[in-house]
Amino acid sequence: MNRREILHLNDTQEILDEPTVALFSESLRGPLIQPGDPDYDDARAIYNGMIDKFPAFIVQCADVADVMSCVNFARDNKILTAVRGGGHNGPGLGTCDRGLVIDMSRLNGIRVDPKAQTARVGAGCTWGDVDHATHPYGLAAVSGIMSTTGVAGLTLGGGHGYLTRKYGLSADNLLSADVVLADGSIVTASEDEHADLFWALRGGGGNFGVVTSFEFQLHPVDHVQAGPMLWDNTHAPELMRRYRDFLEDAAEELYAFFTFLQVPDSDPFPQALRLQRMCGLVWCCIGDEEQTRDAIAPLMESLPEPAMDGMQTMSYPAVQSMFDVFYPSGLQWYWKGAFIDELTDAAIAEHMKHGLNVPTPESTMHLYPIDGAVQAKAQDETAFSYRNSRWSQVIVGVTDNPAQNHQMIDWARDYYRAIEPYSAGGTYVNFMMEEGDKRLRASYRDNFDRLVDVKSTYDPGNLFRVNQNIKPRRAGRDGPSSKGRAA
Ligand SMILES: Cc1cc2nc3c(=O)[nH]c(=O)nc-3n(C[C@H](O)[C@H](O)[C@H](O)COP(=O)(O)OP(=O)(O)OC[C@H]3O[C@@H](n4cnc5c(N)ncnc54)[C@H](O)[C@@H]3O)c2cc1C
Incomplete structure (x- = not known):
């Protein structure tokens, strides 16, 4: 598709005249990339190789002023607009066809305040960028489980990871955010300023504006006890049950997610296990080796010896980048998520029917614990609503071979259908594909109407x-909107 075709096919507007585009380009410090430009294909590529979209404009913003220009240009010319952080979103919501992509990746500066144990993080950073900046101070942020994921999308959806049992969600550690709103203005949202917006940003996704930087509380985490332990699949039901029971009373310093997987065909996995379908736990525990081994002994003594015990002392950045090599950009991804309140024996029986059959070497199922500190906040304290669930589950079909897409998508869907009756109803928004309004509402439950209020206040035109x-509510048709912007 050439530039003219893409511009002409734009659903929301006619071809833009050259002077309008030239004026826009002149207002920017970062590059404006369009179809036909030599770097267009690189610039439009996102992490999920299944998504192949053709934006009319990609702006790699150099600063906040560029973001404001983009927002004003998009609004004034009625251009469909996507905002991209790390580009990891499953359904590819960091890009769009025939519209504008506001690419934040160049806004990747970080300033650590070691005294206050906080960091101001540019919205284009990945979690690897954050680790690199904070680790020299012996500090870490609550992030996810991979270093290549974007700070922005993960945090705005809630964000859970290796430190979540101890320190809550990434969003729970957000102190403030700078946001360019749909009218082109910039505000800071925090508990004290624009508190309604701040509430919504902590779980409500990218609905309310373009976040240009995040201020996070950090924590004194330097080295941890981490790595995978693997068992033969014959032990899977027992492992799942024992893990469930152990975690219920386990100290918040102890974190492990459950996984079904095919063992990667590379180091550090033993030759004998490679490409076998197995089950396992991936640990990340705060404490020294002796303390941790002692603390997990009751679980380990109740289980057969693992076929691989990869738990070792690792720096936090090493833990976060442990899986990066197995999941390079450009693979085909499809996932289904669910919140789980209770892992009943009946649910475990359903897991066995599907989890033992992961269809491709990269596909997997993870049960991420979201108990502990996440439950210290009330359900309505932030937009993220499932604070009484114990796990956020994701069934991930991944392959490097598009010919296998049907196979891995069918597996993920069938697995999800089997688990759904045992789930809490909604799903983590960052583990949704494009699943419709009903599913979205179920994922916010009682917080949904308040999110609509905030949306109606800050982005009434749904830019x-x-x-x-x-x-947003449609003026005069969907009931009262909120009272106007609260400072
Ligand atoms: C390999 C992998 C591992 C993952 N692991 C975890 C995990 O451990 N924990 C977890 O919680 N999630 C995890 N996720 C899910 C992840 O949180 C989502 O995919 C998330 O959307 C990624 O954010 P991003 O910035 O990289 O994505 P993008 O595709 O860039 O953006 C995602 C969404 O956020 C919006 N957005 C991005 N930047 C901004 C901004 N500056 N202002 C406003 N809106 C913005 C976009 O519009 C889009 O809707 C993982 C995903 C992958 C692919």
Whole structure:
């Protein structure tokens, strides 16, 4: 598709005249990339290789002023607009066809305040960038489980990871955010300023504006006890049960997610296990080796010897990048998520029917614990609503071979259908594909109407709609909107 075709096919507007585009380009410090430009294909590529979209404009913003220009240009010319952080979103909501992509990746500066144990993080950073900046101070942020994921999308959806049992969600550690709103203005949202917006940003996704930087609380985490332990699949039901029971009373310093997987065909996995379907736990525990081994002894003594015990002392950045090599950009991804309140024996029986059959070497199922500190906040304290669930589950079909897409998508869907009756109803928005309004509402439950209020206040025209979209109320048709922007 050439530039003219893409511009002409734009659903929301006619071809833009050259002077309008030239004026826009002149207002920017970062590059404006369009179809036909030599770097267009690189610039439009996102992490999920299954998504192949052709934006009309990609702006790699150099600063906040560029973001404001983009927002004004998009709004004034009615251009469909996507905002991209790390580009890891499953359904590819960091890009769009025939519209504008506001690419934040160049806004990747970080300033650590070691005294206050906080960091101001540019919205284009990945978690690897954050680790690199904070680790020299012996500090870490609550992030996810991979270093290549974007800070922005993960945090705005809630964000859970290796430190979550101890320190809560990434969003729980957000102190403030700078946000460019749909009218082109910039505000800081925190508990004290624009508190309604701040509430919504902590779980409500990219619906409310373009976040240009995040201020996070950090924690004194330097080295941890981490790595995978693997068992033969014959032990899977027992492992799942023992893990469930152990975690219920385990100290918040102890974190492990459960996984079904095919063992990667590379180091550090023993030759004899490679490409076998297995089950396992991936640990990340705060404490020294002796303390940790003692603390997990009751679980280990109740189980057969693992076929691989990869738990070792690792730096936090090493833990976060442990899986990066197995999941390079460009693979085909499809996933289904669910919140789980209770892992019943009946649910475990369903897991066995599907989890033992992961269809490709990269596909997997993870049960991420979200108990502990996440439950210290009330359900309505932030937009993230499932604070009484114990796990956030994701069934991930991944392959490097598009010919296997049907196979891995069918597996993920069948697995999800089997688990759904045992789930809490909604799903983590960052583990949704494009699943419709009903599913989105179920994922916010009682917080949904308040999110609609905030959306109606800050983005009444729904400029920011390439996301898990919370639609604003239509004036005069959908009941009262909120009272106007609260400072
Ligand atoms: C390999 C992998 C591992 C993952 N592991 C975890 C995990 O451990 N824990 C977890 O919680 N999640 C995890 N996720 C899910 C992840 O949180 C989502 O995919 C998330 O959307 C990624 O954010 P991003 O910035 O990289 O994505 P993008 O595709 O860039 O953006 C995602 C969404 O956020 C919006 N957005 C991005 N930047 C901004 C901004 N600056 N302002 C406003 N809106 C913005 C976009 O519009 C889009 O809707 C993982 C995903 C992958 C692919």
